[in-house]
Amino acid sequence: MMASFWQGVLLAVLVAAMPVTADMKLDCRPDYVTLVWGEGRNPVDPSLLRLGNCIPTSLSGWEAVFNVGFNDCNFRRLVSGDHLIYSNDLMYISSPDSHILPFTHPVVCSYERPQDWYPPIYEPVFNTYGEGEMVFHIGLMNDDFSGPAESTSFPLGSFIPIMASVELHSHQPLLLLLDECVAAATPELNPGSDLYPIITNKGCLVDSKTSRSKFEPRQRSSEIHLSLQAFRFAIGKEVYLHCQLVAWDPVGLDNTKKACNYIKNHGWELVDDPAYSNLCDCCDSTCKSRRMRSTASGKRGLVKKAVLGPFTITENP
Structure with a gap:
């Protein structure tokens, strides 16, 4: 609780x-x-x-x-x-x-604010960045996720389509997850930044508890689509989405590697397999992290940080 x-x-x-x-x-x-x-x-x-x-x-x-x-x-x-x-x-x-x-x-x-919680200092990187054999992308999309957005302005209450993906090249297949996301009015974060939490607790879309935001059904394991309902935070100002992306072994999901929607009158549901929605049970408490394995020991995935923006949210006409 x-x-x-x-x-x-x-x-x-x-x-x-x-x-x-x-x-x-x-x-x-x-x-x-x-x-x-x-x-x-x-x-x-x-x-x-x-x-x-x-x-x-x-x-x-x-x-x-x-x-x-x-x-x-x-x-x-x-x-x-x-x-x-x-x-x-x-x-x-x-x-x-x-x-x-x-x-x-x-x-x-x-x-x-809890004493042990501070916003991490994210690297001010945008859209595309790489790590060895992997290249990560995050961007604003059009309504059906078939191409880039034509505008970076979204009316309050409308949906902001966001797609994150990873190019694996010769790497083994991995599942792309959005681990954490917060909105801020600046491209860099510091402990005093005003934040609007969107995804917390290792893949829990907390914004879906109070809005119509949702992870969309997955089309490819290397992509994740998020329909984010435009929120009241920083209306009329530039907004930046600070996220942590995770490319992970699809057979290694647990309560710290997951994507969970909140379904009204139903509860938390795992996007990739509702039969294992018990992995989302910790979304209302604490989803504990595990130490990641090093690259030399054959780790099961990669974590990368990114910033998407700026975009603006406007009042309805």
């Missing part, structure tokens, strides 16, 4: 900015939030309140209660400096004949 890793609640902020006065309480817990809206001078219909895309968990008189996890209701996640921040919007959907105007209200929970 998240409580094992994102410990120490640092801040819970609920800023009032609406045309009504109400008694509001926000309680930020390690892996969920409780928001209570009470009666004010101009009481609203609590059934018309929404937290992200969630309706109230319970209603009583003029009171609405939301008791939801951060993986629900379209919560946004951001790593900034020493903080892990979850944000959302409390919205009131006013009826046309109501004297109370619709409003949107920010909801933010901030936690201390």
Whole structure:
């Protein structure tokens, strides 16, 4: 559970900015939030309140209660400096004949970043790079992954098609995986960089828990296709995707070498063989690493770091 890793609640902020006065309480817990809206001078219909895309968990008189996890209701996640921040919007959907105007209200929970987690310093390399008999590629693609993207601008909520691949030449067949990916507003990372986590925990597409992002069915073992739903992080600014690519022995998959989608109402699923989805069970805890073998001892794969970008995410018209 998240409580094992994102410990120490640092801040819970609920800023009032609406045309009504109400008694509001926000309680930020390690892996969920409780928001209570009470009666004010101009009481609203609590059934018309929404937290992200969630309706109230319970209603009583003029009171609405939301008791939801951060993986629900379209919560946004951001790593900034020493903080892990979850944000959302409390919205009131006013009826046309109501004297109370619709409003949107920010909801933010901030936690201390785990002491043992820091963004790695990635090499500022782009698109293509090699290692001996292997040449790696990563790039933005068109909608059906048949060619390069014609634009590097993507509206919020649309899909950003991304393909990573490895040319093996005379090397034995290997499976291409995306091990880790985070978005940042800079081509280089440092411990103070603002980050949007996308793939963590050795191949877990954590963004698929709160969006429609997904690894697509594999066409070739040497390629992996990612449909990434455009997110709110750094809207209108240049965005860079910092990833770690892994070319690995296809018969050597384990819980540290995998590609996992989160399927709503089902759970984590292994892209390459759903029958072995138990390899993804650690996605909600910790997928422990193993020390890689050296090239001299016949290692089973290769890990390479890359940066994709820049591209931009724009507000919907």
